[in-house]
Amino acid sequence: MPLPSEVDVAVIGAGSAGVAAGRRLLAAKLNFIVLEARARIGGRAWTVEAGGFPLDVGCGWLHSADRNPWTKIAEAEALTVDRSSPPWGKPALEYGFSAAAQREFREAMAEFYQRLDEASEKHRDRPLADFLEPGGKWNSMLQAISTYVNGVELDRASVRDYEAYDDSGVNWRVAEGYGTAISVAARALPFALDCAVKLIDHSGKRLRIETAQGVLSTRAVIVTVPSQLIAEESIRFTPALPAKLKAAAGLPLGLADKTFLALADAERFSEESRIFGKLHAEGAANYHIRPFGRPVIECYFGGKLARELEDAGEDAFGAFAIDELASLVGNDLRPKLKLLASSAWARDPLARGSYSYALPGHEDDRARLASPVNDRLFFGGEACSPEHFTTAHGAYEAGVTAAEQAIAALAKA
Numbered sequence: 001m002p003l004p005s006e007v008d009v010a011v012i013g014a015g016s017a018g019v020a021a022g023r024r025l026l027a028a029k030l031n032f033i034v035l036e037a038r039a040r041i042g043g044r045a046w047t048v049e050a051g052g053f054p055l056d057v058g059c060g061w062l063h064s065a066d067r068n069p070w071t072k073i074a075e076a077e078a079l080t081v082d083r084s085s086p087p088w089g090k091p092a093l094e095y096g097f098s099a100a101a102q103r104e105f106r107e108a109m110a111e112f113y114q115r116l117d118e119a120s121e122k123h124r125d126r127p128l129a130d131f132l133e134p135g136g137k138w139n140s141m142l143q144a145i146s147t148y149v150n151g152v153e154l155d156r157a158s159v160r161d162y163e164a165y166d167d168s169g170v171n172w173r174v175a176e177g178y179g180t181a182i183s184v185a186a187r188a189l190p191f192a193l194d195c196a197v198k199l200i201d202h203s204g205k206r207l208r209i210e211t212a213q214g215v216l217s218t219r220a221v222i223v224t225v226p227s228q229l230i231a232e233e234s235i236r237f238t239p240a241l242p243a244k245l246k247a248a249a250g251l252p253l254g255l256a257d258k259t260f261l262a263l264a265d266a267e268r269f270s271e272e273s274r275i276f277g278k279l280h281a282e283g284a285a286n287y288h289i290r291p292f293g294r295p296v297i298e299c300y301f302g303g304k305l306a307r308e309l310e311d312a313g314e315d316a317f318g319a320f321a322i323d324e325l326a327s328l329v330g331n332d333l334r335p336k337l338k339l340l341a342s343s344a345w346a347r348d349p350l351a352r353g354s355y356s357y358a359l360p361g362h363e364d365d366r367a368r369l370a371s372p373v374n375d376r377l378f379f380g381g382e383a384c385s386p387e388h389f390t391t392a393h394g395a396y397e398a399g400v401t402a403a404e405q406a407i408a409a410l411a412k413a
């Protein structure tokens, strides 16, 4: 829709948080608009069509699915929620990783997590890496797992923040795509696409927002852009908000990227299985074989490895995955694999990464980032969630919280 000159609330960003905030404002019958810099809805939730399948290059798993608001919304939108268990809940295929070695690794991982649980209660904040067993045989694999979970290696992330994350352990998927669910849920919202916000001037009685499509006046703003973009001042605030920028800088985005390969002769592998990339290399990739039973391999890369491959150019992820899978399974696999799609979230100027982690000593920055300013500026992206950060449902909840704060503030004014 064309940009109005006045609304009561402007929501900045149409990802999971912005869509959730918009739905809450719609239910409250407020006059509002969602401003989105991209030409599409969803942000880091993005389903692309390739090889005849809807593929999530951003979020894919409904984590804590039994209490995840997107599960209900997807079902209400007549989308298919697939309840089969995730591949990480069962042993991996034994290419280069024997059943006995997997058992040993699982034990080392359980002991490491036990140390983290105890540590967060006893100590001041420290990096997760402090709790590795010195010289431990499985340390590099634990690093690799951290790059999937946190988007960074263990030395970068806070133990207290990590331990604050709460998860029900139930993981489902939307067959049509998580990104599809979030964009479908935005259907009834008023939004302006290709409408990057450049400046929020909150010095006057009303807020003045400068966008790529002109100027807008509002009573309240809900900011849902990624924390790293706030820290880098990709949106400027007048007067400046140094405390907010400092909090956002304590919550940078880690990196995780996905590559999808088409797999001919798929029946040689069981459905929903997985293969670990090179063991004992900190940058190990992970391969989910035949998700939803499709003839596809979903490859997951995190941390430094993902960064190196993004830097190496567009085809680097596919080439790496095909080489590694051929070396693990056998060279006859090579001609059966074809690149379908890849992400590059760090190179994306409207994301700059995949999901937030807290630097050691910054475990309180999520609450600082989420706190409203003068009851007119509200914050609600994934990084603001106290217990479900990094996820699309955490973003949803943070978006709803920010919308409710704005509704209450406007009712008082």
Ligand SMILES: Cc1cc2nc3c(=O)[nH]c(=O)nc-3n(C[C@H](O)[C@H](O)[C@H](O)COP(=O)(O)OP(=O)(O)OC[C@H]3O[C@@H](n4cnc5c(N)ncnc54)[C@H](O)[C@@H]3O)c2cc1C
Binding pocket: 012, 013, 014, 015, 016, 017, 018, 035, 036, 037, 038, 041, 042, 043, 044, 045, 057, 058, 059, 060, 061, 062, 063, 195, 196, 197, 198, 224, 225, 226, 229, 234, 235, 256, 257, 258, 343, 345, 350, 351, 353, 354, 355, 380, 381, 382, 383, 389, 390, 391, 392, 393, 395
């Ligand atoms: C590879 C990958 C795998 C993931 N896997 C999972 C998973 O399995 N399960 C899960 O729950 N989560 C997962 N996540 C995380 C999840 O995708 C995010 O936490 C969530 O989507 C973030 O939502 P958000 O609304 O906070 O931010 P975003 O989705 O980033 O939305 C912010 C929006 O703001 C827009 N924007 C930025 N700057 C401006 C500006 N100046 N003006 C206007 N608009 C602007 C952006 O374009 C974007 O649309 C994954 C993420 C990635 C990248």
